[in-house]
Amino acid sequence: MMFLIVLLIFLPLSNADYTPDWDSLDKRALPRWYDASKFGIFMHWGAYSVPALKSEWMWWKWKGTNPDPEVVEFMEKNYQPGFSYADFATQFRAEYFNASRFAEVVQKAGAKYFVFTSKHHEGYTMYPSKYSWNWNSVDVGPKRDIVGELKQAFSQTDIHFGLYFSQFEFFHPMFLEDEKKNTTTYPEVSFVFRKNNFFSNILQIISYPQMIEIVEKYEPEVIWSDGDWGKTDIYWKSKDFLAWLYNSSPVKDKVVVNDRWGVNTSGVHGGFMTYADNYDPRVILGVKWESCDMMDKYSWGHRRNMRPEEIRTSYEIINKLARTIACNGNLLLNIGPDMHGLIPPIFEERLAEVGKFLELNGKAVYGTIPWLYQNDSSTWYTSSHKFQFKPGHPSNIVNENTDFNSQKKDKTVIYAFVLDTNKDVFKFPSIKTTEETVVTFLESNTQLKNFEDNEVLKFPYNSVPWRKLHRQDVFVIRVDFAADDPTNLRRYISHMKKLRERKIVKEVNRRGY
Numbered sequence: 001m002m003f004l005i006v007l008l009i010f011l012p013l014s015n016a017d018y019t020p021d022w023d024s025l026d027k028r029a030l031p032r033w034y035d036a037s038k039f040g041i042f043m044h045w046g047a048y049s050v051p052a053l054k055s056e057w058m059w060w061k062w063k064g065t066n067p068d069p070e071v072v073e074f075m076e077k078n079y080q081p082g083f084s085y086a087d088f089a090t091q092f093r094a095e096y097f098n099a100s101r102f103a104e105v106v107q108k109a110g111a112k113y114f115v116f117t118s119k120h121h122e123g124y125t126m127y128p129s130k131y132s133w134n135w136n137s138v139d140v141g142p143k144r145d146i147v148g149e150l151k152q153a154f155s156q157t158d159i160h161f162g163l164y165f166s167q168f169e170f171f172h173p174m175f176l177e178d179e180k181k182n183t184t185t186y187p188e189v190s191f192v193f194r195k196n197n198f199f200s201n202i203l204q205i206i207s208y209p210q211m212i213e214i215v216e217k218y219e220p221e222v223i224w225s226d227g228d229w230g231k232t233d234i235y236w237k238s239k240d241f242l243a244w245l246y247n248s249s250p251v252k253d254k255v256v257v258n259d260r261w262g263v264n265t266s267g268v269h270g271g272f273m274t275y276a277d278n279y280d281p282r283v284i285l286g287v288k289w290e291s292c293d294m295m296d297k298y299s300w301g302h303r304r305n306m307r308p309e310e311i312r313t314s315y316e317i318i319n320k321l322a323r324t325i326a327c328n329g330n331l332l333l334n335i336g337p338d339m340h341g342l343i344p345p346i347f348e349e350r351l352a353e354v355g356k357f358l359e360l361n362g363k364a365v366y367g368t369i370p371w372l373y374q375n376d377s378s379t380w381y382t383s384s385h386k387f388q389f390k391p392g393h394p395s396n397i398v399n400e401n402t403d404f405n406s407q408k409k410d411k412t413v414i415y416a417f418v419l420d421t422n423k424d425v426f427k428f429p430s431i432k433t434t435e436e437t438v439v440t441f442l443e444s445n446t447q448l449k450n451f452e453d454n455e456v457l458k459f460p461y462n463s464v465p466w467r468k469l470h471r472q473d474v475f476v477i478r479v480d481f482a483a484d485d486p487t488n489l490r491r492y493i494s495h496m497k498k499l500r501e502r503k504i505v506k507e508v509n510r511r512g513y
Helices: 032-037 058-063 069-078 087-091 099-108 146-154 173-179 204-216 239-248 312-328 347-364 490-510
Strands: 040-045 112-120 159-164 222-226 289-292 327-336 379-385 414-420 425-432 437-441 456-458 476-480
Touching: 032 159, 032 327, 040 159, 040 312, 058 069, 058 087, 087 289, 099 146, 112 146, 112 204, 146 159, 146 204, 146 379, 159 204, 239 327, 289 312, 312 379, 347 414, 347 476, 379 425, 414 425, 437 490
Parallel strands: 040 112, 040 327, 112 159, 159 222, 289 327
Antiparallel strands: 379 414, 414 476, 425 456, 437 476
């Protein structure tokens, strides 16, 4: 079994100013709420939801440098000559959109945070941006501030509200001109340009002001940057933005960001790491990371011709969630509403099934940490510790000298997600029992009686209280007072660093929405 040990270090949030360099910015602690949340919902919605053809990249597939023949043929057969992509926005009505309904669906799914596309690569903003005249959801299309309505609806829940933002736009002439000239940077300018001055490039006329705009107007707790391809953090002036975000913005103490701030930052700099789409390392990572995955296996935006077998089952989602959190990650699961503002019923159904599982087994998910071992075959582990923070103790701190990932009989609670239930005997090679060990089926609160003391934990199929369980394809057990494990954490810290540098960074360029 391959395993690594993780040391979670959450440093206290500081009032000290961060400077616009990675040495300073990378020292900022990740607010504790994010790690504790574990599960979020991503939502891609925009003008691309009108054609709902192929994916949210439809415009690029139609008019980009290497057009998709299927898209070109579809447009020629079904739309009159002269029809432009901008015409789709006029058909984007969202007449059934109800922000409170969206919030209800996310809440029923058991998600603790929500990330919405304020602007995707098409450049169409889902709010009335001052920097996107006649190409936003108020000027053309729904005639509504979609982001504003969602912000208001989610503020009535305990779900953290976040925004996705694309740095570049497919066909913005300024970006295309930079591409032609192979522009990699701009002369240094003061960050206060956002209030006072404008410059003739996409960064300072579009991207920078819009990022400031969404932060100041909607106060998102997640900034999910994307569209940074082909340019470094110097081109995007990412470090300047993050220094402002952490020092002076209205969300400076609670906001989290990802790692997509330039081609040189993915998997290296930022808040949480995203690496590749649908990332699944299958080993514990020594850095907080997130796997963004799709309900529709082939598109982030709505796709009219999706088939039932192309939609993830609730079991697949639960399976991915368990594997992800066991390895120190969060799962951000994407759904795409249609042009009318409706979430496909099958999406709602699958999310509700996941939510029911989390309602019954949430103690094994929310607020947990990785255990010493991430898995035994198809069984994946999380853990928690039996202690309370002392009064006045900052809740975002986990001191490196604590035994947070050691196995102490009197301190550690182990949770095991059994993802393969088609077995005569369930074995857990990494868990050693003692005379005091207590094994409980989490959702039924039923204790297991027939297992051997001072042995590897195992029990037969007929010991599982199947009739008391909501699902038959997965169950979770809680193990208290398992035997101590003398594994030394510090031995593995340098090994994790090498893993990150050698194995993970290779996968950075596999991403792309």
